Amino acid sequence: MPDKSLANLVEYGRHRLSTLSDTDSAKLDAQILLCFVLNKASSYLLTWPDKKINEAQYQNFLNLLERRVQGEPIAYITGTKEFWSLSLFVSSATLIPRPDTETLVEQILSDHCESHLSCLDLGTGTGAIALALASEMPNWQIDAVDFNADAVLLAQKNAENNNLTQVNIYQSDWFRQILLEKTFDVIVSNPPYIDNIDEHLSQGDVRFEPKSALVAEQQGLADIIHIATEARKYFAEQGFLLLEHGYEQSAQVQKILSELGYSEIKTVKDLSGNDRITKARYLLKNR
Numbered sequence: 098m099p100d101k102s103l104a105n106l107v108e109y110g111r112h113r114l115s116t117l118s119d120t121d122s123a124k125l126d127a128q129i130l131l132c133f134v135l136n137k138a139s140s141y142l143l144t145w146p147d148k149k150i151n152e153a154q155y156q157n158f159l160n161l162l163e164r165r166v167q168g169e170p171i172a173y174i175t176g177t178k179e180f181w182s183l184s185l186f187v188s189s190a191t192l193i194p195r196p197d198t199e200t201l202v203e204q205i206l207s208d209h210c211e212s213h214l215s216c217l218d219l220g221t222g223t224g225a226i227a228l229a230l231a232s233e234m235p236n237w238q239i240d241a242v243d244f245n246a247d248a249v250l251l252a253q254k255n256a257e258n259n260n261l262t263q264v265n266i267y268q269s270d271w272f273r274q275i276l277l278e279k280t281f282d283v284i285v286s287n288p289p290y291i292d293n294i295d296e297h298l299s300q301g302d303v304r305f306e307p308k309s310a311l312v313a314e315q316q317g318l319a320d321i322i323h324i325a326t327e328a329r330k331y332f333a334e335q336g337f338l339l340l341e342h343g344y345e346q347s348a349q350v351q352k353i354l355s356e357l358g359y360s361e362i363k364t365v366k367d368l369s370g371n372d373r374i375t376k377a378r379y380l381l382k383n384r
């Protein structure tokens with residue numbers, strides 16, 4: 098066992114986690130867990146490398162480290178995740194927001210600079226997309242839904258914690274609870290899109306996330322098809338649909354949107370250069 102100085106504990110943690118990930122990530126994870134135990138910012142570890150922690154903090158650190166060694170995602174251990182400029186609570190009710198999803202937020206903001214606009218986020222989870230948009234566009238009228246009651250509570254808690262309570266967050270199985278007389282300029286979703294037999298489901302962080310947030314029928318496309326089909330009833334004169342999807346699904350998603358009468362269909366790459374988001378316009382005359 099290491100002595101209880103901060104520098105030694107980080108090194109011990111890095112070593113314990115080195116079978117799980119590369120050296121840099123292992124060290125970063127150890128630092129995050131130690132800061133979480135101490136309730137300090139990361140600069141504290143650099144400023145006081147020789148400082149020793151007490152026995153309770155030490156045991157807590159070892160416990161959390163062990164959970165991470167077993168593969169549990171850091172965000173589930175600490176209960177929070179940064180997304181956009183927001184700190185979000187996370188839970189096993191829904192997906193941990195990914196940096197790639199920030200590309201979806203960026204796309205909407207670069208395409209739509211109108212100060213007033215109505216937007217719907219389907220399958221909001223932690224509220225990540227809806228709350229990021231609300232933080233940038235405080236006058237947008239944003240609805241955000243999820244069918245999982247715990248995810249809805251989590252998103253509402255995140256809205257309160259980030260002072261973004263103007264977002265209307267409620268439970269709905271996709272469009273089921275959304276009044277037909279409501280219309281939206283932009284409909285966005287990062288729906289479940291993984292095929293049930295995809296090998297990635299048994300690897301890494303994903304193993305700990307709920308299947309209901311990840312998996313869809315029809316080789317992962319069932320929810321995308323449903324959303325793209327139903328969304329057409331909720332646009333006013335025109336509307337824009339933006340969907341996150343798997344990196345190998347862009348051709349299929351483009352085809353689905355084209356067959357449903359969408360135009361200006363374009364796929365955008367994520368931070369790793371993979372096809373990740375497809376966006377399209379729907380004109381009322383196509384209905």
Ligand SMILES: C[S@@+](CC[C@H](N)C(=O)[O-])C[C@H]1O[C@@H](n2cnc3c(N)ncnc32)[C@H](O)[C@@H]1O
Nearest residue numbers: 191192194220221222243244245270271287310
């Ligand atoms: C991939 S996660 C995305 C979560 C969040 N939007 C994000 O980007 O981090 C998909 C979300 O869709 C929700 N979901 C799955 N099926 C749904 C349905 N039938 N109606 C509404 N939401 C659903 C899940 O509960 C989950 O929160």
